[in-house]
Amino acid sequence: MDTDIIISQLTEHFQEIVPLKEEEINIVTQKLEFIQLKKKEYLLREGQVSRHMRFIAQGSLYAYHIDEKGKENITQLGIENWWINDLYSYLSEQPSRMFIQANEDATIVQISKTNLELLYKEIPSISEFWRLKMQSAYVTLQERTFEHSRVDAYTKYRNFVTAYRNIEQRFPQYMIASYLGITVEYLSYLRKKHLSDVS
Template structure:
């Protein structure tokens, strides 16, 4: 895929939620940046501030943090046509406490924050699109927190494979275990139980 293909993928993704005319698309494409990451590269790490919205055009990524025992906790996974970020850092302008890392060679289409803020004024449809995305992200985070406190591990695993069928084969098992809040050994048990 070419850079133009990656941008078209993003525009078509946005058009699923809002209407864009040719002038909107022209203004929108002017602010876009392409970023390529190799496997294991970090988009950003703790202490850095998230300065862009990041659309995955190709590849697979995750966000995670390390607890006081240096144990990884995966918060988000993403593949093609998904967004990945530390919204806390992006919205609050505070330093991130998370790592955002490529799990495969990845191509991102980035929307730099300051240019995007201006675009919200120039192209109201883009503002509307991101309001929808941020609301959906909030709902998803709240559901995940409630599910992690109320569902048992097997139910969380079933929900994961139902919701993330394309991801399970692309992500190492220890990362899936981290996302579900179980050990890799217990994940193996859940997978056997499910099959």
């Protein structure tokens, strides 16, 4: 793991939204932790309290909960340069109701809640970054909730592949189907229909 490359990657990610000075980057760097996961390893388990913000530097992960019938329901997919977390657990400090697991070997950069709150005071740009990120997360959640109840499956699929280009190749079909709330067989049908429509 080349931490210098990963720090540069994270720095560029921050600077897409807010400016950071060299000395501020150094302060942030001192508060980072690095985790390497093998495929299928857990980043977070149900019942644990999420105490970190987590950035995917390499690999892919997914978050899911298990319903009363024992079925996995996938709520988040994540690839490089995305953040993945149980925000409910992180913000409320309540035990997580989700699992977050590596879909591929992965490298994660995490910042503890304690350190992040220190950074908010030391570096106003970091506070601004997270204010904008939280707003974006809320908007995305609202859009997904609206889609779930009011949009047909084909439109959901089309919106998904348009918004998240190339992500479909990173995850098994059953995960994509679960994320969209449809069966694998129906996903296969929608994929063929979409390919026909765009060709």
